[in-house]
Amino acid sequence: MNTIIAFYQTKFGELWEKSLTSLIKEAVFGVLKEANLEIDQIDAIFFGNMMAGVLENNLHTASKIAEIIGRNIPIFRVEAACASGGVAFHLATRYLNDNCRKTVLVLGAEKMTDYSPEEVTSALAAASSGEEQEAGLTFPGLYALMANFYLQKYHYTEENLAYVSYKNHYHGSLNEKAHFQNKLTIEKILQSPYVAYPLKVLDSSPISDGAAALIVTNDKNLVKKSKASVLVLASEVVTDTINLFQRKSLDEILSTKIAAELAFKKAGIERKQINVAEVHDCFSIAEILAMEDLGFWKKGEGGRKIKELSTLLNQSSLTVNPSGGLKAAGHPVGATGIKQIGEIFLQLTKKAEKRQVKNAKYGLAHNVGGSGGTAVVTILAV
Amino acid sequence: MNTIIAFYQTKFGELWEKSLTSLIKEAVFGVLKEANLEIDQIDAIFFGNMMAGVLENNLHTASKIAEIIGRNIPIFRVEAACASGGVAFHLATRYLNDNCRKTVLVLGAEKMTDYSPEEVTSALAAASSGEEQEAGLTFPGLYALMANFYLQKYHYTEENLAYVSYKNHYHGSLNEKAHFQNKLTIEKILQSPYVAYPLKVLDSSPISDGAAALIVTNDKNLVKKSKASVLVLASEVVTDTINLFQRKSLDEILSTKIAAELAFKKAGIERKQINVAEVHDCFSIAEILAMEDLGFWKKGEGGRKIKELSTLLNQSSLTVNPSGGLKAAGHPVGATGIKQIGEIFLQLTKKAEKRQVKNAKYGLAHNVGGSGGTAVVTILAV
Known part of the structure; x- marks a missing residue:
């Protein structure tokens, strides 16, 4: 093993x-x-x-x-x-x-x-398709399309999204390795400038x-x-179309769904056994979709669930993004997937100090490439 | 297997x-x-x-x-x-x-x-170190340093190098998938313009x-x-320093030497059993060094050996670069390592048509990254 x-x-x-x-x-x-x-x-x-x-x-x-x-x-x-x-x-x-x-x-x-942010945003767009780059679609733009679709389909507002950043900044405030260690209010998140409607600066992970x-x-x-x-119980990689317009649905990341099915089958455990998860929250909408696609929440209920803050540190049997996630811990892109697995290692070995999840025995890390063209799901246990 | x-x-x-x-x-x-x-x-x-x-x-x-x-x-x-x-x-x-x-x-x-050739040469320099790029060293420049050192140390001239291109263009003339299918004379190679002394255009693989x-x-x-x-008998990868100035010797590629040792040990065969090899001839000097580092020729005798043309198609028990090598078959960089293995597949399965090596039972492919920072040696058999 x-x-x-x-x-x-x-x-x-x-x-x-x-x-x-x-x-x-x-x-x-x-x-x-x-x-x-x-x-x-x-x-x-x-x-x-x-x-x-x-x-x-x-x-x-x-x-x-x-x-x-x-x-x-x-x-x-x-x-x-x-x-x-x-x-x-x-x-x-x-x-x-x-x-x-x-x-x-x-x-x-x-x-x-x-x-410069412009240079990095353009370079990050290398993870999208040539067609999307030619259309001027950056990553905030691609996730904004998903966010608009999701909010309209399930009748949520930007406030629902804001709870992702609220929770993850709270967690980041407990992590001295995090890029941002400041707590945020829902008001401050909602008042931050748009980067691509309906996503704001404070819906977005940093450079x-x-x-x-x-x-x-x-x-x-x-x-x-x-x-x-x-122990590494499972590690699964699944790829999907690079172009958003080629997908069957804008409000799910199919690669995450399939990778999660494969990983849980391989690990031989149930979703409800996971005590701690690091999921890919490059934008607030991404964490909500990930929680649904991983099978922790039903399709469409994520907007409501995130507002209940049940995945805040030790509020329920599942804590999500105790490191602060990409949003607060930061997103040095090639390092993110390793840090996610590392955070689960710290949590399961009781080394997570101020942000320690209680009685954590099973953990999951979920890492996404681009707008969902690649997904990796890793399941760990002590 | x-x-x-x-x-x-x-x-x-x-x-x-x-x-x-x-x-x-x-x-x-x-x-x-x-x-x-x-x-x-x-x-x-x-x-x-x-x-x-x-x-x-x-x-x-x-x-x-x-x-x-x-x-x-x-x-x-x-x-x-x-x-x-x-x-x-x-x-x-x-x-x-x-x-x-x-x-x-x-x-x-x-x-x-x-x-443009300038853009591609600059992009190819991404395989060298930051220090080398800042010093203005392109890949022709790095291999030219190796070539100068080798020629002076062992008392060879540019004519010895020319036999690599001569042989590989002859092979390329028999390969309809090759970038270049024209034969060259030694005179024509020696008369071609320098890209980085002592290496000339016709010592260099194309874009x-x-x-x-x-x-x-x-x-x-x-x-x-x-x-x-x-059958894949062995596939070994070894890395080495990226900077040429960090190497112990300028006239050997240590990564190739170690990868070859590992691969022959794994395959359980001797050098003399190899009937056909595709070796990484990005520049003429590279094929000579590779033949020595792979253990087919002794250190320093490559300049003489290449001039004997014993590795020309069916001149001896070992034919080298029957596809035309990188020099004549072309060097679309990410495809080269696959084409090398594919050429050995064609040779061992008697599908190499006009360039068929007789009685080929064991073959080797040798692929290099940069100026030798990565080497891959693959040994195949029928």
């Missing part, structure tokens, strides 16, 4: 003094220290990064990592837009399944704030720098010696 | 009338037809592509492929500079080892000729468009039904 034995996260935020290389270094050597391992105990590295090529003309980062660690092992860079981290983790588990007594380092990192890393092993001896460990 | 049961290659060349999407479509449906399979018999797709993000602001191509095939299966995009195709194949074999009775499609594609695809399976029933099949 694949087991996570360590997690390290840099601070997420506007880290102008740090380069992509320095973020990678901090995360790699940070997680090795956390696991009490030397670099020569690592058999392979999987690296999730989306934007270094487009923003910095910097591809072939696998080779850069080889230089940083000073070793000649297999290193793989994986790109799946904002799901790059989740897909890197997935491929790492498949690699481990093929190799007995091996240990891999899974890394995600992104450096985004050295560029962030950051890195995160995990150590995953199937070596029983290493697991025995580790300070903490979490 | 993983088995290749089909290969399809588009024409390589300046395909101005074709987009990346149309090349992907042609290769995907071409290889399915070749294998006599339907798309719903494919369990996952691995896609090697280097440049679409940098050149076209087009990432998340996994999702684009999901749209093309109209199915919701795992699709993975892998980037490792010019070794993207080889690494995609490697990860596909690891994925198969973890899954019984599965079948994967491995794809590589690149669209490069819609941009090409193209796609290639393989079907790989571990389903014994599918193998039985297939028209042709080739």
Whole structure:
């Protein structure tokens, strides 16, 4: 069984003094220290990064990592837009399944704030289709189309959306690694400027720098010696059409639905057993759709459910986005999927401090690429 | 045992009338037809592509492929500079080892000729380090440093290098899918203009468009039904420093040496058993270094060996680059690693027509990323 034995996260935020290389270094050597391992105990590295090529003309980062660690092992860079981290983790588990007594380092990192918001928004649009880019559709625009459709279909208002950011900023205020640690009021969220109607600045995750890393092993001896460990029950990746207009429905992410079905079947547990989840809230509407598509809420009831704040820390048997989610913890895109899994690791091993979910035994991480063209669902247990 | 049961290659060349999407479509449906399979018999797709993000602001191509095939299966995009195709194949074999009775499609594609040579050269430099880019070092420049060092150390001249292009263009003249199908004389190669001393235009692989695809399976029933099949004995990936100045030696590619050692050990065969090899000849010097680092020739004797033309079609027990190599067959970077393996498939299954290597039982493909930061060695057998 694949087991996570360590997690390290840099601070997420506007880290102008740090380069992509320095973020990678901090995360790699940070997680090795956390696991009490030397670099020569690592058999392979999987690296999730989306934007270094487009923003910095910097591809072939696998080779850069080889230089940083000073070793000649297999290193793989994986790109799946904002799901790059989740897909890197997935491929790492498949690699481990093929190799007995091996240990891999899974890394995600992104450096985004050295560029203007316009440049980064344009670069992020690389995760959409050529047709959508030519039509001028940015990611706020694509999620705004989904939000408009959902709000009209189920008779909700922008206030319903605002509760996502309200909850996640509260959680972020308890996480010292989060990009934003300020609480928000519903009024302040509703009064923030629109980025693409009906989505506002405070419905949107920020542009962030950051890195995160995990150590995953199937070596029983290493697991025995580790300070903490979490089992990987399932990791599933599903892709879907890149163009929104090709989808059967605007108010569901089919890739998430299918990946969740596969993951729960593989893990052999029920939705109601999950105590803590990190779900992909790149925009407020995304968390609501994700909660429905993952099967935690029925289709169309998400707008009501989010307003009940039942997924706020320890308000019910399921806490969602205790890290602060993408909204408050930040969204350095290639690192996000790794941080989500890392947050579940912290929660299940009782290391989440002020934001600790009580009695957490099962956790889920949900990472999305683009407007839903890729979804990764990971289920973990202690 | 993983088995290749089909290969399809588009024409390589300046395909101005074709987009990346149309090349992907042609290769995907071409290889399915070749294998006599339907798309719903494919369990996952691995896609090697280097440049679409940098050149076209087009990432998340996994999702684009999901749209093309109209199915919701795992699709993975892998980037490792010019070794993207080889690494995609490697990860596909690891994925198969973890899954019984599965079948994967491995794809590589690149669209490069819609941009000026200056734009593409700059984009290709994304496979080098930031330091090297800032110093103005392009890939011709990096390989020129290696070539100068090698020629001086072992007392060879530019004429020795020219025999690589001479041989590979002769092979290309026998391959109707090749970018260039014209034979060259040594005089013509030596008279072509320098791109970076001592490397000339005719020491260099071209900027090409193209796609290639393989079907790989571990389903014994599918193998039985297939028209042709080739066993994957080994596939190994090794990374090394990205910066040339960090290497111990300028006249060897350490990643190739280690990957070859691992691959021959895994395959359980000797160098002398290999009858046909496709090696990474992005520049003439690269084929000479590769032949030494792979262990076919001793260190330093490559300049003399290439001039003997023993690796020309059916001149000895080992033919090298019968497809024409990158030099003549073309180098659509993400597709190259797949085409190399596909050429070995054609040779081992006696489908290589005018360029057929006689009695080929074992073959090797060698794919390099950047100036040697990544190397992939694949060994196949019938």
